[in-house]
Amino acid sequence: MSIAIVTGAGGDIGRAICRSLAQQGHAIFATDINMETADITAGEIVEAGGKAKSVRLDITDPQSVSSAVSSAIAEGPVQVLVNNAGLCHAESLQSSSFEDWKADLDFNLHGSYLCFKAIEQHFIANRSGVVINIASVNGQGVYGHPGYSVAKAGLLHLTRQIAVEYGQYGIRANAVAPGTVKTAGWQARADKNPNVFEEAKRWYPLREVADPEDVAQGVAFLASDKAKAITGICLPIDCGLTAGQAEMAGTFSQSNDYQNLT
Numbered sequence: 565m566s567i568a569i570v571t572g573a574g575g576d577i578g579r580a581i582c583r584s585l586a587q588q589g590h591a592i593f594a595t596d597i598n599m600e601t602a603d604i605t606a607g608e609i610v611e612a613g614g615k616a617k618s619v620r621l622d623i624t625d626p627q628s629v630s631s632a633v634s635s636a637i638a639e640g641p642v643q644v645l646v647n648n649a650g651l652c653h654a655e656s657l658q659s660s661s662f663e664d665w666k667a668d669l670d671f672n673l674h675g676s677y678l679c680f681k682a683i684e685q686h687f688i689a690n691r692s693g694v695v696i697n698i699a700s701v702n703g704q705g706v707y708g709h710p711g712y713s714v715a716k717a718g719l720l721h722l723t724r725q726i727a728v729e730y731g732q733y734g735i736r737a738n739a740v741a742p743g744t745v746k747t748a749g750w751q752a753r754a755d756k757n758p759n760v761f762e763e764a765k766r767w768y769p770l771r772e773v774a775d776p777e778d779v780a781q782g783v784a785f786l787a788s789d790k791a792k793a794i795t796g797i798c799l800p801i802d803c804g805l806t807a808g809q810a811e812m813a814g815t816f817s818q819s820n821d822y823q824n825l826t
């Protein structure tokens with residue numbers, strides 16, 4: 565049975581990704597800095613009849629990354645790495661410090677680099693491996709959170725770098741870029757403004773925001789053989805956000821058809 569390593573597996577998106585990869589038959593290495601939530605993820609999968617193990621992995625600590633990935637390889641083969649752990653510190657450049665900037669890059673870019681470097685030789689030796697980086701629409705346009713966005717843009721480039729340099733070994737690398745996803749990560753914003761999700765929906769062509777399962781379905785597809793010819797791409801899971809803005813199209817075209825809500 566091949567192993568899938570997922571970072572940030574105790575979070576809402578990480579947990580949904582672990583569930584969907586377990587349904588595809590992978591044994592799950594559910595890694596997180598928070599063992600309490602990682603245990604819950606692994607426990608849910610085992611209870612549903614799958615195979616899973618919770619392992620502590622702090623993506624900001626090279627030693628921790630290397631020892632967690634080595635323990636997965638020891639039980640190998642590892643077939644899939646999902647770099648999912650991510651978090652933002654700063655809201656704007658004006659309000660942020662160099663420390664915030666560095667923390668955002670460490671957490672959202674360097675951590676994924678470290679995880680890939682820890683699995684690189686195993687994938688090369690096996691002549692196969694799949695990397696899926698959880699990026700964000702923030703890596704493609706400005707929606708606030710500067711350090712996080714720069715890191716996610718870097719993660720998209722890292723994805724292409726792996727695809728091009730390691731394709732010769734049968735290694736594929738792709739990213740998914742979610743827009744707003746209803747998760748606990750939004751709790752602080754929801755506490756400040758209980759209508760935050762309703763307000764966010766306005767900007768999405770589908771007038772909806774994604775669920776963690778929507779992201780997990782995209783990841784499961786990219787991890788599967790159905791995507792064997794796909795590498796180096798970024799799959800938007802953003803309810804149309806990056807396709808364009810209906811409100812703006814209405815202004816530019818002077819047509820009411822873009823916002824015909826009747």
Ligand SMILES: NC(=O)c1ccc[n+]([C@@H]2O[C@H](COP(=O)([O-])OP(=O)(O)OC[C@H]3O[C@@H](n4cnc5c(N)ncnc54)[C@H](O)[C@@H]3O)[C@@H](O)[C@H]2O)c1
Nearest residue numbers: 572574575576577597622623648650700742744745747749
């Ligand atoms: N929620 C959204 O709206 C949204 C939108 C776009 C992209 N994303 C991306 O999806 C991914 C998951 O987001 P989420 O909303 O589920 O986040 P979350 O905050 O719910 O979960 C993040 C997980 O990472 C873990 N974590 C924290 N510090 C860690 C560390 N040092 N090492 C390892 N793990 C650590 C946390 O314990 C938590 O389980 C992130 O990469 C995020 O940037 C989320």
